[in-house]
Amino acid sequence: MKINKDMPAEEHSGPLMADVARLAGVAISTVSRALANPGRVNEKTRAKIDAAAKQLGYTPNAMARGLRVGKSNVVMIILPGSLYYGVSQVIPLVLQGINRSLSQNGYHLMIANLDRDEVSERHILDLAFGGTVRGAIILSSDLPVDGGRSLKDSALPIVSLLFDMSHVALPSVVTNDRQAVRDATAELVALGHRRFLYLAGPQGNYHDNERYLGAVEALAAAGLPETAIVRSGGSLDYQHGFQIGVAAATEFANLPLRPTAVIATSDDMAISFMSCVQRMGWKIPADLSIVSFDGAPVCEYSLPPLSTIEQPVEEMGQMAVNLLMERIDAPEKGAAIRHVIASKLIRRESFGPAPLEPDDFRSVRPKI
């Protein structure tokens, strides 16, 4: 007779492996082996066990297995906090791509939001150090820290997506931002543009630096002075990119020497910028060419359709997962590799030749 000294799981619903074993007339260990290690067990018994399992609707308890083998089958994605500055348009695609790849590898996806508060950082570290997750994909340039613990110190395999974190030893999947902007800017120069406006994202953002540098390099290569480009935005105070575009529009309107081409760090800000300046009376692309970043589907349907430098996020997500899987299988293998995926400029109508400059272009302002 069994003495029930403690009473933990009063509501433990499902069938156990022991039930399957009983029904199939085999030992528990055989069931375990049949379900996990193929080949370790006779095909006939295996079929019997499978049938029994199906009949009972048996599902192995993931926590028990995880505890025993010391591994989980969950990967977390750490999203930048409060949030999604420019990339809100593209987040669902990222998630979908990553989730699909993980599924194929038998993993599940957990979301962690890196808000700027202590609680969220603690939660992330609890997941990392508490054995809940097996690996992480991070979409932010700073790693969470909380009282002594730091993600960096964890043994957790991590790969960085969109941001280049190879300098802190994280394998990173990025696009060739700088190159892409350089090319796009060069094209704009070839189209006659001589004055540029750059819409920046959050201060110090990795992409910002890269992209801005790309533009600057292209100007230098064309023999244009550095003053040919004006940088706008760069505040962290905005909830999302749209607001940056709105602010930039008024800034644009007040510039004494108005640029004829705009390069935006994200589609969000380009869309709102474009909307505002058009309502102020400028024509796109007649007065102003615009090109932005991310390749959000909605760009195709703005007025005019927005040229954007597409980040192939699905492909990138897949690659990030692959890298993570490698890291999981062989933790020490390979130092931080930077994988660069080519982004490509999708040319749409927002992109055209520079307007002819009237002699008094300084005072030119369209009538509404």
Add this chain to the structure above:
Amino acid sequence: MKINKDMPAEEHSGPLMADVARLAGVAISTVSRALANPGRVNEKTRAKIDAAAKQLGYTPNAMARGLRVGKSNVVMIILPGSLYYGVSQVIPLVLQGINRSLSQNGYHLMIANLDRDEVSERHILDLAFGGTVRGAIILSSDLPVDGGRSLKDSALPIVSLLFDMSHVALPSVVTNDRQAVRDATAELVALGHRRFLYLAGPQGNYHDNERYLGAVEALAAAGLPETAIVRSGGSLDYQHGFQIGVAAATEFANLPLRPTAVIATSDDMAISFMSCVQRMGWKIPADLSIVSFDGAPVCEYSLPPLSTIEQPVEEMGQMAVNLLMERIDAPEKGAAIRHVIASKLIRRESFGPAPLEPDDFRSVRPKI
């Protein structure tokens, strides 16, 4: 002497509760009580334990705890599959809202994609029956099923978000779609509109029915015939809503009796529709009024700004989480309640009086 017969966790990184206990000079059980049950332990010992834990960087193993107590602290969100038909714009907001609420309750968020394939359904059921998740929030109208097992049969607390699933005993958080469309349509009627186009989402979608009925009811109330509204779209073949809008635009152009007002099931399709018809030469809102659904931030920056019926998704997510928490705490309490949250029409420029009808309106077609 300890015999090491099996060798499971070769790489077990972190400190254990036993280490904390040793460092603090107390028993393991005391540590456990100190960390979990406040008040069950002397304040002084507690401080000692906290210090020791922090010094070691100790994080409790979630799987061990979960196994012992028979509960996890993970909730999954089941997203409609291949996917995000119309709501892609709004998914990040939903996720963020839900994640924030869950965090406050000490839960983590796991993503499950309900693609239409067997693998994804199996994964979801593994999560549900394998004890990995403690509850689920579902954004789809059909529940996953896989060989014998069905989500419906699981003891898992589930709440439905956006879709009314109260008829299958799931607490549901929805907006008053029908009412909102009825009101919006009535307003359009009052503005002189007499012919409507309705852009539908995937066939049989709950929202579609509701919203379409709302429009029909408004027409009936105004004494207009049912033929006053034309229904377009409704195919499942499109990857996302944008394509529905494009297809609807050509359909619109070919209608002999052109509608003067358009009601779209999602912002996505409204945006692409609007873009297309404007490029064909129609003026919005002069020739055509448009109103859509979801309240995506981007609507504010379309040209013209798009009127949209906002679904307060953050609030809805929060409510869904609250309902789920109730269900978790008291599984049998309360049958399937339907919580209706008011959506509100955000009136923007895409919404205006009906154009004056020339006598030969049948042949009217703007010149480009």
Add this chain to the structure above:
DNA sequence: GGCCGTTTAGCAAACGTTTGCCAAAAATCG
């Protein structure tokens, strides 16, 4: 029938917690 090679049964020890129960200590009271 004896021998050998596969399979499977059975056992038991983990994995790292939580928790009921009892003993010990501390606090309170007469």
Add this chain to the structure above:
DNA sequence: CGATTTTTGGCAAACGTTTGCTAAACGGCC
């Protein structure tokens, strides 16, 4: 100061798997 009540600490058994080991069962072969 001893007795009684309250609080706190420690022991050990679970939670549901996996896995190494040994021994037994089974089948085929000479």
